[in-house]
Structure formats: C-alpha cells, structure tokens
Amino acid sequence: MDIETFFQNQNNKKQLKILTCGSVDDGKSTLIGRLLFDSKNIYSDQISQTKIESEKYGTQGKQIDLALLIDGLQAEREQGITIDVAYRYFETEKCKFIIADTPGHEEYTRNMVTGASNSDVGIILVDATKGILDQTKRHTFILSLLGIENIIVAVNKMDLINYDEKKFKDIISSFKNFSSEFNFNLQKFIPISALVGDNVFQKNSNTTWYNEKSLIDELEEISLNEPLEEEIFSLPVQFVNRSSSDFRGYSGTITSGKIKVNDEVQVFSSKEKIKIIKILTPKGESDFAVTDQAVTLTLDKEVDISRGDLLCSVKNHYYFLSDQFASHIIWMNKEQMIPERNYIFKFINFQTIGKITDLVHKVNINSFEKIASKFLNLNEIGYAKVALNKNTIFNPYKNNKKLGSFVIIDQFNNQTVGAGVIEHELRRASNISWHQMSINKNVRSSINGQKPCVLWFTGLSGSGKSTIANIIEQKLHKLGKHTYLLDGDNVRHGLNKDLGFTDVDRVENIRRISEVSRLMVDAGLITIVSFISPFKSERKMARELVEIDEFIEIYVDTSIEECEKRDPKGLYKKARSGKLKNFTGIDSNYEIPSSPEIILETKIKSAEELADEVILYLKQYNKI
Amino acid sequence: MKLSHIDKLESESIHIIREVASEFDNPVMLYSIGKDSSVMLHLAQKAFYPSKIPFKLMHIDTTWKFKEMINFRDEIAKKYNLDLLVHINQEGVQNNINPISSGSKIHTDVMKTQSLIQALDKYKFDAAFGGARRDEEKSRAKERIFSFRDKKHRWDPKNQKPELWNLFNTKIDKGESVRVFPLSNWTEIDIWQYIYQEKIPLVPLYFSKIRPIIRRNDMMIMVDDDRLKINENEKIERKKVRFRTLGCYPLTAAVESDATTVEEIIIELLDSKYSERQGRLIDNDQIGSMEKKKQEGYF
Numbered sequence: 001m002d003i004e005t006f007f008q009n010q011n012n013k014k015q016l017k018i019l020t021c022g023s024v025d026d027g028k029s030t031l032i033g034r035l036l037f038d039s040k041n042i043y044s045d046q047i048s049q050t051k052i053e054s055e056k057y058g059t060q061g062k063q064i065d066l067a068l069l070i071d072g073l074q075a076e077r078e079q080g081i082t083i084d085v086a087y088r089y090f091e092t093e094k095c096k097f098i099i100a101d102t103p104g105h106e107e108y109t110r111n112m113v114t115g116a117s118n119s120d121v122g123i124i125l126v127d128a129t130k131g132i133l134d135q136t137k138r139h140t141f142i143l144s145l146l147g148i149e150n151i152i153v154a155v156n157k158m159d160l161i162n163y164d165e166k167k168f169k170d171i172i173s174s175f176k177n178f179s180s181e182f183n184f185n186l187q188k189f190i191p192i193s194a195l196v197g198d199n200v201f202q203k204n205s206n207t208t209w210y211n212e213k214s215l216i217d218e219l220e221e222i223s224l225n226e227p228l229e230e231e232i233f234s235l236p237v238q239f240v241n242r243s244s245s246d247f248r249g250y251s252g253t254i255t256s257g258k259i260k261v262n263d264e265v266q267v268f269s270s271k272e273k274i275k276i277i278k279i280l281t282p283k284g285e286s287d288f289a290v291t292d293q294a295v296t297l298t299l300d301k302e303v304d305i306s307r308g309d310l311l312c313s314v315k316n317h318y319y320f321l322s323d324q325f326a327s328h329i330i331w332m333n334k335e336q337m338i339p340e341r342n343y344i345f346k347f348i349n350f351q352t353i354g355k356i357t358d359l360v361h362k363v364n365i366n367s368f369e370k371i372a373s374k375f376l377n378l379n380e381i382g383y384a385k386v387a388l389n390k391n392t393i394f395n396p397y398k399n400n401k402k403l404g405s406f407v408i409i410d411q412f413n414n415q416t417v418g419a420g421v422i423e424h425e426l427r428r429a430s431n432i433s434w435h436q437m438s439i440n441k442n443v444r445s446s447i448n449g450q451k452p453c454v455l456w457f458t459g460l461s462g463s464g465k466s467t468i469a470n471i472i473e474q475k476l477h478k479l480g481k482h483t484y485l486l487d488g489d490n491v492r493h494g495l496n497k498d499l500g501f502t503d504v505d506r507v508e509n510i511r512r513i514s515e516v517s518r519l520m521v522d523a524g525l526i527t528i529v530s531f532i533s534p535f536k537s538e539r540k541m542a543r544e545l546v547e548i549d550e551f552i553e554i555y556v557d558t559s560i561e562e563c564e565k566r567d568p569k570g571l572y573k574k575a576r577s578g579k580l581k582n583f584t585g586i587d588s589n590y591e592i593p594s595s596p597e598i599i600l601e602t603k604i605k606s607a608e609e610l611a612d613e614v615i616l617y618l619k620q621y622n623k624i
Numbered sequence: 625m626k627l628s629h630i631d632k633l634e635s636e637s638i639h640i641i642r643e644v645a646s647e648f649d650n651p652v653m654l655y656s657i658g659k660d661s662s663v664m665l666h667l668a669q670k671a672f673y674p675s676k677i678p679f680k681l682m683h684i685d686t687t688w689k690f691k692e693m694i695n696f697r698d699e700i701a702k703k704y705n706l707d708l709l710v711h712i713n714q715e716g717v718q719n720n721i722n723p724i725s726s727g728s729k730i731h732t733d734v735m736k737t738q739s740l741i742q743a744l745d746k747y748k749f750d751a752a753f754g755g756a757r758r759d760e761e762k763s764r765a766k767e768r769i770f771s772f773r774d775k776k777h778r779w780d781p782k783n784q785k786p787e788l789w790n791l792f793n794t795k796i797d798k799g800e801s802v803r804v805f806p807l808s809n810w811t812e813i814d815i816w817q818y819i820y821q822e823k824i825p826l827v828p829l830y831f832s833k834i835r836p837i838i839r840r841n842d843m844m845i846m847v848d849d850d851r852l853k854i855n856e857n858e859k860i861e862r863k864k865v866r867f868r869t870l871g872c873y874p875l876t877a878a879v880e881s882d883a884t885t886v887e888e889i890i891i892e893l894l895d896s897k898y899s900e901r902q903g904r905l906i907d908n909d910q911i912g913s914m915e916k917k918k919q920e921g922y923f
Contacts, residue, residue, distance in 0.1 A: 003820070003887040003890060003891065006890070006894075007817055007820070007821070010628075010629070010630075010813075010817060011628040011629070011630065012628075013628075013629055014629075015629040015632055084766045084781070084782075084784065085766065086765045086766045087758045087765055087766075087808070087809070088758075088759075088765060089758070089759045089809075089811045096629045098809060110786050111786065113786070113788065114786040114787060114788050117788040117789045118788075118789060118790075238639070238642050238643065238646060239642040239645060239646050241672060241675055242675070243674055243675035243676070247674055247675065251642055251671070252642075253635060253638075253639045253790075280673060280674075282631070282634045282635060282638060282670050283631075288625075290625050290627065292627055292632055292635055293627065293631070293635050294634075294635035294636075294638035294639050294642070294671070296673070307646055332786050344795065346791055346793065347791070348789075348790070348791065401789065402789065402790065405788070405789045405791065406791065407786075407788055407791045407793060409793055409795055411795075414793070414795040414796060414797065415785060416785040416786050416787075416788075416793045419786070419788045
C-alpha cells in the first residue's frame with residue numbers, strides 16, 4: 001500500500017470517544033485489554049512486559065492478564081482496581097478510538113463523570129452472574145445527565161452462565177425497566193465475554209441465538225450527529241492576537257456552526273455587529289471555518305473585544321445573558337458544598353466568582369429519587385440555583401455542551417470541587433433593581449464626623465473578642481462616635497436563632513451578619529462585629545460586601561490552649577466531654593486569617609491596651 | 625466540510641496552547657529537539673500566527689545529547705527566530721555526573737530531573753509545556769492535560785484535579801506550577817502522519833544512515849564522541865541504523881533500518897513489532913519506574 005492511500009484511509013476514519021463503565025469487578029480493564037489485543041494495537045514488547053507483571057500481580061493464573069495492560073499506576077496494579085481515568089488509543093479499519101477507562105466504585109463517581117464529559121458513546125458493562133446493580137443505575141443516570149446519546153450495554157462474563165439466552169434477556173428487561181425515563185438515541189445490548197473474546201470482535205458460536213452485531217461492529221456503525229446547516233455560529237474569544245505591527249485578530253475554537261468571510265456576526269454582550277474579513281485556520285488562510293476548528297478572525301472594524309466575549313450569529317434564540325441560572329451540579333470534593341459560599345466558576349473562556357444560592361434537591365443516584373437537602377457531599381449530584389457576580393453569556397447544555405458546562409474551583413486551595421451542566425436561565429435577578437436613595441452613606445456619616453467601617457473581630461471562642469470589642473465601643477462612644485456592636489451570642493438569640501452550628505449553618509450565620517453590617521455601614525455607623533467566623537471564605541464574603549477600605553479584619557490571636565484554660569463559659573469542657581458538637585478548634589476547623597489589618601496578641605497585652613491599638617488605627621486611617 | 629481525526633487533534637492542541645498563553649503569567653515550552661517537540665513547536669507557531677510565539681522555549685541540556693541534536697536545535701532557533709534558553713546543571717557537570725559511570729538512573733535524575741527543576745525555579749515559570757503523549761507509557765495514560773506540580777515540582781497521581789470537557793483549572797498559588805501536555809491525545813502514528821503532511825523538519829538521526837555503533841546490553845549504542853569508552857570485548861561496527869526516539873546518546877538504542885524518509889519510517893512503523901519507548905533504557909530500570917520519576921519531577 002502506498003503512503004498516500006494509507007493517509008487517505010486514515011483521514012477517512014471516524015474518531016470515536018468511548019467511555020467504559022460498570023461495577024468494580026465487571027471486567028472493564030479486561031474488556032479494554034481485549035479491544036487493544038484483538039485490534040492488534042499492542043506491540044510485542046508491551047505484551048512481554050505484561051506477561052512479567054501477570055506473574056507478579058495477575059489474577060488469571062498462567063495466562064496473560066489483559067487488565068494489567070491497562071491499569072497503569074503502581075497502586076492500581078497492587079490493589080487490582082482502577083482508581084483514575086486512563087485514556088487508551090486503538091484503531092480499526094474504519095475507526096480511531098479514544099477510550100476513557102473509569103473506575104466502578106461509588107467513591108470514584110467523580111472520575112466517571114470526568115471520563116463521560118468528553119465521550120460520544122458509553123459502554124455499560126454488566127456482570128451476567130450478578131445482573132443489574134446499583135452501580136449500573138448510577139452510571140446510566142450519569143451518562144444521561146452528561147448528554148451521552150449512544151449507549152451499549154455489554155453483558156459480560158457470558159461464559160460463566162453457559163451463554164444462557166434467558167438470563168441475558170432478563171437482564172435486558174430489567175435494564176429497560178429502570179432506564180425508561182432516560183432519553184438515549186441509541187441503546188444496544190450485546191452478550192460478551194471479554195476474557196475469551198466472545199462477540200467483542202468476532203461473533204461467537206456459543207451465542208448462536210444472538211443475531212446482531214459484535215461490539216466492535218456496533219461501535220464502528222455509530223453515527224455521530226453532524227453539525228446542522230442552520231446551526232448558530234459561536235466562537236468564545238480565547239485569546240486576542242496583537243502582533244507588533246497593526247495585526248489584530250481574535251482567536252478561539254468554534255463551538256458550533258460555521259463561518260465564512262464577509263459573514264456578519266455580533267459581539268453577544270454589546271450586540272455590536274461586525275463583519276469577518278479574514279479567517280486563519282490551522283491550515284492557513286481560508287474562506288470558511290467549521291465547528292471544532294481553532295481559528296483566528298480579523299474584523300472590519302476596531303471594537304472592544306477581549307477574552308470572555310462571545311462572537312456569534314446575529315440571529316440566535318438560545319443564548320442568554322444573565323447572572324443566574326439553574327443547573328445540575330456534581331460535587332467532587334471531600335469538603336461538602338456549602339450554599340451561599342463564594343466559589344470560582346470557570347466556563348469555557350472566563351471565570352468569575354459566584355455561589356450556589358439554593359440546592360433545590362439532591363438526587364439519590366441509585367434510585368433517582370429527589371431528596372431535600374441543604375448541601376452536597378463528595379460524589380453527590382444535585383439540582384441547584386447558581387448566582388454569579390456578573391452577567392454572563394450562557395447556552396443550556398442540551399444545546400451546546402461547550403457553552404453550557406462549567407467547573408467549580410475553591411478559591412483558597414484551588415481544587416476543582418465540582419462541575420455543572422446548565423439547564424436554564426433564571427431571570428429573577430434582573431427583575432429586582434436597586435433603588436437609589438437621595439440620602440446616602442456619605443451624607444449620613446458626615447453628620448457624625450466619622451467614616452463608617454466594619455471592625456470585624458475573628459478568633460476562637462474565649463479569645464477575648466467580645467471583651468475588647470466592648471471596650472472599643474465605650475471609647476468610641478466617649479469620643480462622640482456613632483457605633484453598633486453585633487455580638488455573636490446576642491445575634492443568635494434573635495435574627496439567627498433558627499441556626500445551629502454545622503458548617504452550613506455557620507456560613508448562613510455569617511452571611512446574615514455580613515449583610516446586616518453592610519446596612520449599618522450604609523447607615524453611617526462604625527460597626528463592630530464580634531463573631532468566631534472560622535472560615536476564610538465567609539470573612540472574604542463579608543469583606544467584599546463593603547468598600548475596600550471599609551473592612552478592618554481584626555484577628556484576636558489567642559492560642560487554643562490559652563482559650564481552653566480561660567474557658568469563661570465552660571464550653572471547652574463541654575466540647576471535650578463530647579456534650580457539645582461542632583465546636584470550633586475542637587471538632588470544627590478554625591482558619592487563621594492570612595492577612596488581617598490588625599492582629600491583637602492577648603498574651604502580651606491587656607484588653608485595655610489592645611483596644612487603644614485599634615483606636616489608634618482608626619485615627620491613623622482617618623476613620624475618626 | 626468534515627474535520628479528520630488529525631484536524632481535530634491539531635485544533636485541540638492549539639486550543640490548549642492558547643489557553644496557557646491566556647491564563648498564565650510566565651509559561652515556557654520545553655523543547656527536547658525530538659519529533660514530538662518539533663510537532664509541538666509547529667502547533668505553537670500556528671496558534672499565534674502571524675505573531676511570534678508569546679513565550680520562551682527551553683532546552684534542558686544534559687551535555688550528553690547527540691551532536692546532531694544540538695546542531696539541529698541551534699539551526700531551528702535561528703531559522704524561526706525563537707526565544708530559546710538552554711539550561712545545564714553545572715553542579716552535575718562539576719561532579720562529573722554522566723550516563724556511563726554514574727549509571728542511567730543517577731544521570732537522568734541529576735542532569736534531567738534536577739536540572740529541569742533548577743531551571744523552572746531560576747526563571748520562575750508557572751507553566752511548562754511538554755510533548756508527552758498518553759499512548760507512550762502506562763502512567764502517562766492517566767495524567768491530566770494540565771498536570772499540577774507543588775512547590776517542589778512533585779506530581780501526586782492520587783490527588784489529580786478532575787479535568788472535565790475542555791475546561792482547565794489554571795488556578796495555582798505562587799511557587800506552584802503546571803505541566804501542560806498539548807499532545808496528550810496523539811498517538812505515535814498521528815505524530816508521523818502530521819510530520820509528513822506538514823513537512824516538519826526533523827533531526828537527521830531519525831533517518832537511516834551508516835553510523836558507528838557498538839553492542840552493549842543487547843542494544844546498539846552509537847559512538848557519538850570519544851567519551852564513550854569501548855570495552856575490550858566490544859568493537860565498533862558500521863551499521864545502517866536510525867533512532868526511533870532521541871535522548872542521551874549512551875542511553876538511546878539504535879535500530880537497524882533502511883528508512884531514509886518519513887514515508888519509509890511510517891511504513892516501517894506499521895510493520896514493526898516494538899513500541900517506541902523500548903529504545904530507552906531508563907524505563908526498564910524497575911517496574912513502574914516512569915511513574916516514580918514523574919513523582920519526583922521528571923517530565
């Protein structure tokens with residue numbers, strides 16, 4: 001075969017991304033090993049290496065353990081389980097496959113979601129000896145949630161049930177029973193044995209009753225939806241290309257539709273209309289470009305466009321500009337999701353601060369029941385309302401996976417803590433507008449001869465916050481200043497008496513206090529807040545509610561040993577004996593401020609001296 | 625128009641390269657002179673055309689690379705007007721660390737891994753592109769495209785950030801960094817097809833020629849300079865050989881071959897029975913050795 005024909009064939013091959021999922025011992029790695037082995041995509045040195053390892057870790061006696069070809073990481077080889085997403089590549093005459101191999105255990109749901117996010121087809125493995133398990137249901141649900149349209153249910157280990165047709169049919173009907181509400185375009189059932197290779201590549205005489213295609217034939221024939229002619233063009237601007245000369249181009253990957261030179265498009269946020277002059281594709285300058293191409297466009301006029309903007313067809317009904325939307329969220333972190341806490345939301349070409357305002361329900365991913373809940377734990381999926389700090393462009397996930405998906409990042413430890421798919425917009429935010437009053441903060445505070453601010457005390461219980469805060473308020477009062485002291489314990493008797501001490505309630509406690517202190521600052525008062533406020537993110541939220549120079553964070557630095565020794569309310573004693581749960585410093589975390597405006601060390605100075613330090617600070621910064 | 629498999633890979637890689645240029649303050653592209661690096665460099669030029677690549681390239685020179693590699697590197701840098709840094713671990717040089725008497729493990733650790741870490745610290749790069757592919761080696765198959773490294777440049781395979789859709793978490797703290805692998809989803813045959821279609825220049829060592837070799841540990845090692853001491857039982861032969869992968873010359877095995885063009889290499893590859901990393905001595909030090917090296921900071 002000459003090389004040109006070879007490449008012609010290569011270029012005609014379809015690219016198919018597949019995900020294998022199933023319960024822990026259903027034989028996923030064996031199946032993938034079988035696919036690689038039978039498609040002759042394994043080199044002989046890899047086979048001999050695997051033989052060496054089979055003797056050490058294998059589960060197939062003298063035979064080569066195909067799963068060991070796949071289980072890449074040392075820990076997995078030792079434990080015999082797949083703990084992360086591994087990507088594998090093989091090809092046949094018609095197709096180039098990229099397989100995401102993901103773990104079966106419930107505690108690795110997040111890895112499965114990761115693998116599913118980039119897949120076209122899901123292969124759900126069912127162990128013929130066990131039938132449909134909770135995991136089968138969970139995986140089917142996740143595939144449906146992530147918009148995977150083609151699924152193949154491979155009933156594995158048929159060799160162990162003597163290729164019994166009736167058992168196979170029973171599994172099909174129980175699968176259909178639970179999955180009736182999911183909308184898959186294509187749903188196929190194939191009896192296989194990955195271990196011996198039945199119906200994977202070759203049809204097998206052991207299953208003469210099975211008249212349909214083998215797994216690989218079925219995969220090769222799946223047709224992916226080609227972009228529709230009339231599909232809306234969209235290009236999230238990723239990078240602005242400005243060379244030293246007068247070149248200015250807008251780069252990004254086309255997420256839907258196509259574009260031609262001279263087409264008119266709009267900058268979605270400003271609705272400004274522009275014309276395409278040049279299209280630079282990876283293959284050079286071109287008259288047109290299509291979905292999935294990474295391009296650079298030049299335009300007929302200079303407009304203000306930067307990373308985060310979206311260029312799209314002038315006519316489009318799907319996109320919306322809003323700061324709120326409803327979405328399904330998959331939680332991926334050990335620390336639970338807390339409503340009203342600020343997180344970073346990263347979309348295809350921008351990121352912004354936002355929060356999950358309401359968890360409408362969470363889903364029992366094994367029974368699909370909707371359950372009322374305030375928060376999500378690791379691997380849980382919920383339906384929630386999200387509010388962002390700024391108006392942003394969206395398209396529901398079902399219309400465009402790339403514009404309708406996001407990940408959630410913790411702003412302190414930078415972990416990817418969750419992921420979401422947008423269902424629809426919420427308009428509520430834009431319907432409530434802010435009334436501008438004639439008498440404002442500046443007018444109010446000028447009468448008092450002071451600049452309003454928040455003195456936010458944070459520290460362990462018993463550290464001396466309230467004592468010092470009380471002295472400061474007295475001193476300010478003597479100076480004729482208008483103040484208000486919000487004390488943690490006192491507020492819990494009224495405004496916050498419905499809240500307990502779980503992490504979720506602590507966050508809500510601080511959110512309310514932050515809002516109240518914002519109102520007090522607006523009223524022109526020097527507002528003193530004395531709360532344990534253990535979490536960085538809530539202190540940051542309080543800080544962001546007022547102007548930059550209006551928030552003075554005061555860390556009352558007293559060690560836990562010292563607080564416990566003082567124990568003015570006897571709380572530490574109770575907590576130690578287990579009578580008091582979720583006590584900060586004992587069984588609930590206190591996050592020390594990294595850069596507070598003031599640190600008060602109670603070990604060195606008296607409360608009176610420390611209060612004077614704060615007064616001095618206020619004078620230095622012209623607050624009083 | 626339908627995009628081919630290679631077209632899709634090409635655009636995906638360009639997207640990744642642009643994402644790094646947009647989200648990081650001080651990225652660098654690690655250029656190893658090999659075929660994968662050549663493809664990565666070619667993609668970076670496309671990503672920013674007609675502008676220059678907006679970041680530096682860096683070669684970690686172990687001082688034991690083939691002479692032809694170094695010549696090629698300098699030619700390419702000149703031809704494309706690249707901003708190329710070359711870093712050598714001088715401490716290693718002073719201690720006479722070398723692949724022959726120190727052994728492959730120590731040499732690779734000091735002159736590659738530690739040298740890379742030195743350079744990353746010296747220039748304070750927050751993102752470093754590498755040309756690794758997931759089909760090369762089993763532990764690479766599980767690595768993210770944006771792979772986080774802590775302040776000591778370590779990789780923690782059990783604590784990788786989930787990577788969904790094409791959304792990449794680029795948030796790091798000061799002193800931390802990411803390694804970015806734009807070629808993650810390419811296979812060896814994809815790389816060769818792309819080199820052929822795009823006419824990407826390669827180091828001549830990839831093409832067969834009569835070269836002086838000795839046989840050691842069942843491998844053919846090229847005698848590239850007089851630092852390779854020939855033992856009594858060894859003799860220099862002149863063989864028609866080429867290299868499937870390039871590294872330090874005493875650690876890189878030649879294969880007998882008649883392939884003198886990219887077309888012939890591809891045909892040879894299609895017939896071949898051995899995967900490309902077999903030509904590298906370092907992987908077989910011990911089972912799982914690549915994974916260990918990566919945890920220590922190796923690419």
